[in-house]
Amino acid sequence: MALITFEHVAAHLDGLTEAQLDKCHRTIDEATGQVFYQVESSEYEQNEQMYKVTYDEETGFHCTCKSGQWGFANVKHWSGVDWHVRASVKRELEFRAEAQTRQDADAREQEARREEAAKKEQERQQEQAAPADEPTREQALERFRDAHRIDGRRPTREEAERLLFKVSPRPTREEAERDMQRYQARPFRIM
Ligand SMILES: [Zn+2]
Secondary structure, eight states: OOOOOHHHHHTOOTTOOHHHHHTEEEEEOTTTOOEEEEEEOTTHHHHOOEEEEEEETTTEEEESSHHHHTTTTTOOSTTSSOHHHHHHHHHHHHHHHHHHHHHHHHHHHHHHHHHHHHHHHHHHHHHHHSOOOOOOHHHHHHHHHHHOOBTTBOOOHHHHHHHHHOOOSOOOHHHHHHHHHHHSOOOOOOO
16 A cells, blocks of 8 residues: 555545544654644543554554554545544644744844844944034034024124024123014014
């Protein structure tokens, strides 16, 4: 008899019930690292009987139930194995699909993190490479004076300093009053 492969059973999974799938428990043999399935028998509630479903590429599927002990000789299903094996294969396929989905999500997240880090690094390098075009305080003041007008004239250095840096030199009382008047909101009229 030809060896029944995992792929063959995977292609013949019709007729399984949710109840059967719920009876399959993925287990890992701590000593060997081999994955196998523990499957509750149909009468598990009465006898607490569990069967062990294993697979290896050389000898195929094994199940510790009676049918399995007879090499599934009584099985008429196209898969050539009993439902213990079919349900285990289905659960394994679901497990692998979920693992793949998780892996893909992790990979996407890592990729996004790498891109973010690369972008930050690029920005940092650009900042370092950029010419020191941060204007000095004097240059900033001069630019401000060039670009602004107070009562139609160029602001004085002190005015520019006060407006630009919001610092002293402390205005005289006269200056303060003059500024107050100058910056007072005009009454708003529509007509
Ligand atoms: Zn079995």
